[in-house]
Amino acid sequence: MSSKMVIRQPQPVMDNQDSEEWGSGICDCCQNVPECCFAFWCFPCFACITSKKYGQCLCLPLLDIGCIPPITMSMRVSMRQRYGIKDTMCRDCVYASFCMPCTWCQMSREMERRDLQVVLVSAKNT
Structure with missing residues (x-):
């Protein structure tokens, strides 16, 4: 009869110290001026690129039609x-309806x- 030894390696632990608030306000366009200019001058392209970076379909924002x-x-609710992030559906609705480019810039x-890179300590490159 043969014995089988199972060894489990320690898994990296990510300590999340982010707050429960948005990192920037809805009108904090000065934090990334080139991005906000891009959103202002070519909003459909900006929204599609942001959607793709978030892991959704590239053309998903093109379906936005109607009052709300x-x-x-x-997308805003999903990101929250x-x-x-603690916020309200009512505020999401207001921002999505009346401040769409600013909402996409904020997201x-x-x-x-929040793009955290996982760094393994004592990892060897092979």
Whole structure:
């Protein structure tokens, strides 16, 4: 009879110290002026690129039509859920309806701010 030894390597642990608030306000365009200019001058392209970076379909924002843009609102709610940001559906609805480019800029800044790279200590390159 043969014995089988199972060894488990320690897994990296990521300590999340982000707050429960948005990293920037809805009108904090000065934090990334080139990005906000891009959103202002070519909003459909900017929204599609941001959607793709978030892991959604590239053309998803092109479906935003109507009084309350459903895609912008659902992306904002999804981002709040993913990052643990406390806010209200009512505010998401207002921002999606009346400040769409600013909303997409805020979501893009949040993705950049929360993009945590996992670094393994004592890892060897082979």
